[in-house]
Amino acid sequence: MLRDKIVESYNLLMKENDNIPLGIRGELEVIVRDRNGKIISYDKDHNEITDWMKHSIVHLLAGDIFSSELQNTNGTTSEKIYTKIQEGVGFHNNTGTKANGDGMLLTSSQYFHTGKETLDFGWGNSIPADSTGESGAFISPTFPTKMLFGTGKEIDDSVLISEVLGYYGALTDGTGDSLEKYMGEGIVGANLHNNIDNDTNYYSNSIDESATPNVLKQCRTIQSNNFTNIETPSSWNPKVETGITGAIKDCLITDETTQELNFNSAIGMANSEKRGVGRPAFIYAERENQNFTTSEVVPGSINISNYTSSKYEDKITYSVIMPQNNQNEFYPYNGWIIKEAGLFSDSVLTKQGVISEVDDYFKMPCGILLAKRYIKPIMKTADTEIEFRWTIYIAD
Secondary structure, eight states: OHHHHHHHHHHHHHHHHHTOOOEEEEEEEEEEEOTTSOEEEEEEEEOEEOHHHHHHHHHHHTTOOEEOOOOBOOSSOSSOBOSSOOOSTTTEESSSSOEESSOOEETTOOSSOOHHHHHHTTOOOOOOOTTTOOTTOOOEESSEEEEEEEOSOEEOTTSOHHHHHHHHTBOTTSOBOOHHHHHOTTOOGGGTTTTTTOTTOOOOSOEETTSSSOEEOOOEEOOOSOSOOOOOOTTOOGGGOOOOTTBOBOTTOOBHHHHHHHEETTTTEEOTTTTTOSSBOOEEOEEEEEEOSSSSOOTTEEEEEOSSSSSSOOEEEEEEEEOOOOTTSOOTTTTOEEEEEEEEESSOOOBTTBOTTOHHHHHOTTSOEEEEEEEEEEEOOTTOEEEEEEEEEEEO
16 A cells, blocks of 8 residues: 555656646757858767756746856865956956966957957956945856867876877887877877876866865876767666766966967977967857847857747857867867867855765856757867857756
């Protein structure tokens, strides 16, 4: 009798859940154009919505729209970890003394862009956060703001050089593909680990599970050895993914001086010893000119529209653009084979306002990963423009 009651209650609950008219799914389009605007590659497929998206929606429905900017450390380095793009010429400037102090990008903009653009893009606000009570604070949104992309491959300083050589097919007798072909002229096994321990090199998707709480390992992003799609293991659980593997980084280039030191304009990439380390190169969509009046997607911005024929809006598209570039100036994504994409918020993960006991907070120190997708491999060059259109559907 008791068992029958339990089964009946369970089935009723499942039936009620089936009738809840709120399903979330998403997809990502990748459009590559040449200098003449001709589309030379197109890819579209569904993405994986993480459990952290549900967490964020709960906070948004509760009116907890922003969190404080936590310039924290992750327990591995002493450098501040920025959860959002920073303001001011000390961080972003494209005139006079050029600067990019946090490694972050704005859609359609070059690597060196102005601090004024940050406010123009709509990421400043004057709404106080419950957690800080600071009126007019420039604080971190819980809703999606930015994207990050990666090669799908990274190494920490415990990885043997022989493993990397094996990955690239480099043979001990000197034949086969060389390490330099993939990681740049002058790179050898002896300096492959150099700069991994730099304090700004705090982001990765490799977790040190021996630490309490879990923290990110310091890693170098390395070039993929092919243009083959990433095969996901059968045990992979996308709902609890927390990051992008082999994230593209700023290569320790923060101004014109470090660009001169660390950048090789002949190949359009950073010098080999600096390549693949530094702060993650998040790209922000434009919010100030968000398009809510038509179903047409405005490239580089945020658009709300109808997916179905219903009277309500149920579709959101976030778009960012990697622009064409001057070969003589650094742009973090140029030269890399990109295989992973992630949609993030600026807000960090908390549970009832507490972060100290939440391991997953330390796995996502730069913002919450809301959705992820393995994409058809593409290489960004100075001559190409790549648009990423990330669409979230709230449908029956």
